Amino acid sequence: MSKKTMPKNFLWGSASAAYQIEGAYQEDGKGLSNWDEFVKIPGKTFKESTGEVAVDHYHRYLEDIALMAEMGLQTYRFSIAWTRIFPKGKGEVNEAGVKFYEAIIDTCVQYGIEPMITLYHWDIPQALVEEYGGWENAQVVDDFVHYATYLIERFKEKVTYWITLNEQNIFTTFGWLTAMHPPGKFDEEALFYKVNHHAFLAHAKTVCAFKEIHPNGKIGASFAYSPSYALTSKPEDAMAKMDFDNLKNFWWMDVYAYGRYPKTAYTYLESKGVAPKVTQEEAILLKKAASLVDFMGVNYYQTTVCEYNPLDGATPYAQMNTSGKKGTNEVTGVPGVYKNPANPYLETTDWDWSIDPMGLSYACKEITSRYALPIVISENGLGAFDTLTSENEIHDPYRIAYLEAHINALIDASQAGCEIWAYCTWSFTDLLSWLNGYQKRYGFVYVDRDEAGGTMNRYKKDSYYWYQDVIKSNGGSL
Numbered sequence: 489m490s491k492k493t494m495p496k497n498f499l500w501g502s503a504s505a506a507y508q509i510e511g512a513y514q515e516d517g518k519g520l521s522n523w524d525e526f527v528k529i530p531g532k533t534f535k536e537s538t539g540e541v542a543v544d545h546y547h548r549y550l551e552d553i554a555l556m557a558e559m560g561l562q563t564y565r566f567s568i569a570w571t572r573i574f575p576k577g578k579g580e581v582n583e584a585g586v587k588f589y590e591a592i593i594d595t596c597v598q599y600g601i602e603p604m605i606t607l608y609h610w611d612i613p614q615a616l617v618e619e620y621g622g623w624e625n626a627q628v629v630d631d632f633v634h635y636a637t638y639l640i641e642r643f644k645e646k647v648t649y650w651i652t653l654n655e656q657n658i659f660t661t662f663g664w665l666t667a668m669h670p671p672g673k674f675d676e677e678a679l680f681y682k683v684n685h686h687a688f689l690a691h692a693k694t695v696c697a698f699k700e701i702h703p704n705g706k707i708g709a710s711f712a713y714s715p716s717y718a719l720t721s722k723p724e725d726a727m728a729k730m731d732f733d734n735l736k737n738f739w740w741m742d743v744y745a746y747g748r749y750p751k752t753a754y755t756y757l758e759s760k761g762v763a764p765k766v767t768q769e770e771a772i773l774l775k776k777a778a779s780l781v782d783f784m785g786v787n788y789y790q791t792t793v794c795e796y797n798p799l800d801g802a803t804p805y806a807q808m809n810t811s812g813k814k815g816t817n818e819v820t821g822v823p824g825v826y827k828n829p830a831n832p833y834l835e836t837t838d839w840d841w842s843i844d845p846m847g848l849s850y851a852c853k854e855i856t857s858r859y860a861l862p863i864v865i866s867e868n869g870l871g872a873f874d875t876l877t878s879e880n881e882i883h884d885p886y887r888i889a890y891l892e893a894h895i896n897a898l899i900d901a902s903q904a905g906c907e908i909w910a911y912c913t914w915s916f917t918d919l920l921s922w923l924n925g926y927q928k929r930y931g932f933v934y935v936d937r938d939e940a941g942g943t944m945n946r947y948k949k950d951s952y953y954w955y956q957d958v959i960k961s962n963g964g965s966l
């Protein structure tokens with residue numbers, strides 16, 4: 489038993505997202521989202537899996553939250569489906585949708601679980617996409633702020649922690665560069681930066697409004713942060729790492745924390761004719777929001793390696809492993825700038841994600857030194873194949889080992905001076921993995937369903953009991 493624990497007010501949690509757990513995609517007045525439409529396109533998801541039923545959390549949230557309470561979970565991060573609140577994105581409120589989330593919040597609060605709301609986890613109302621192109625049009629900013637402020641007003645008495653956008657870097661990359669997420673556009677670089685600019689403005693306006701409505705609340709964005717290492721000490725590789733960081737990490741985190749784009753990355757994108765236009769008014773807004781933001785949300789799964797990439801080298805559009813067959817990921821990169829080969833020192837998951845606990849500590853230290861912001865780890869976890877035994881047990885020592893190593897790294901970061909408020913594992917129950925179907929499991933609670941469906945029965949995995957001890961001892965059991 490280690491003597492090292494997390495600080496007293498630290499929150500041990502788990503996270504989910506509406507589309508990945510709720511199902512009930514057309515119930516109680518919900519409108520359709522971009523994802524409801526996208527999954528219908530053949531070949532876009534693993535075995536054509538969809539979230540139409542997902543793990544039926546919409547009808548089983550009481551059972552799921554009771555399981556969280558029994559485990560001792562201290563915070564539950566979940567997202568709100570915009571389409572349940574405003575089915576067409578704006579206009580009349582759908583009270584049934586609001587009531588659903590109110591019930592989740594109230595149930596959490598009754599059990600002493602701190603609710604943490606994500607306002608946007610990738611599911612924009614399809615009506616807004618059809619009306620004006622969704623994130624591609626600046627009109628989205630005010631519609632998002634309207635949606636967000638409605639919820640902040642409505643739940644400010646009950647909810648302290650709020651996340652504006654989940655992984656803006658991922659949904660825009662997959663949506664406008666690699667065509668793997670909606671709207672399925674390929675290599676639209678200028679549009680990609682424009683869309684991101686709109687998302688930054690939506691985030692910033694929401695943060696400013698939040699501080700007026702809910703001054704005691706805490707707000708930030710959740711960034712998918714993959715810290716980078718240079719492959720060698722060759723200056724070309726070190727430079728590739730620096731350029732990668734400016735283009736792929738600081739491009740987002742600097743805007744959230746400083747309210748401006750990193751200059752060398754901006755200059756490079758300007759020279760390619762794809763940099764976003766920033767008006768003076770927008771620059772002031774971004775700066776103001778950055779001064780008000782309370783924490784940096786971090787979704788941490790893996791680190792990246794950077795190596796110089798020749799002009800005829802790897803592109804961003806290489807094959808990604810969505811099948812769980814190891815070794816099917818291809819190297820990506822930006823010709824003339826960097827490429828991201830595998831790390832020869834690290835093991836990988838079956839989906840070729842590197843396993844790097846120290847990288848989590850690295851991420852926290854980088855954020856602490858660069859931004860001096862508190863940190864919420866809003867996701868971290870292992871996607872793996874699990875087996876349900878004939879006794880309805882799930883032995884998942886690999887998940888325990890992964891989480892144990894990462895939590896130890898988190899404790900190290902905390903002791904090194906990082907102010908870490910919460911740690912949310914991905915995920916509490918098994919759920920739909922956007923592109924990898926139901927076979928890639930992350931939960932402490934097994935859900936009996938696969939691509940074809942199932943009973944939806946819930947079974948506790950070994951890791952469930954293990955995390956229960958971690959929480960009880962505030963990390964001391966490790």
Ligand code: BGP
Nearest residue numbers: 505654655658871914921922923
């Ligand atoms: C993050 C997302 C989550 C979740 C997780 C695991 O990028 O915020 O929604 O899906 O990754 O990813 P995957 O499902 O691809 O394994």
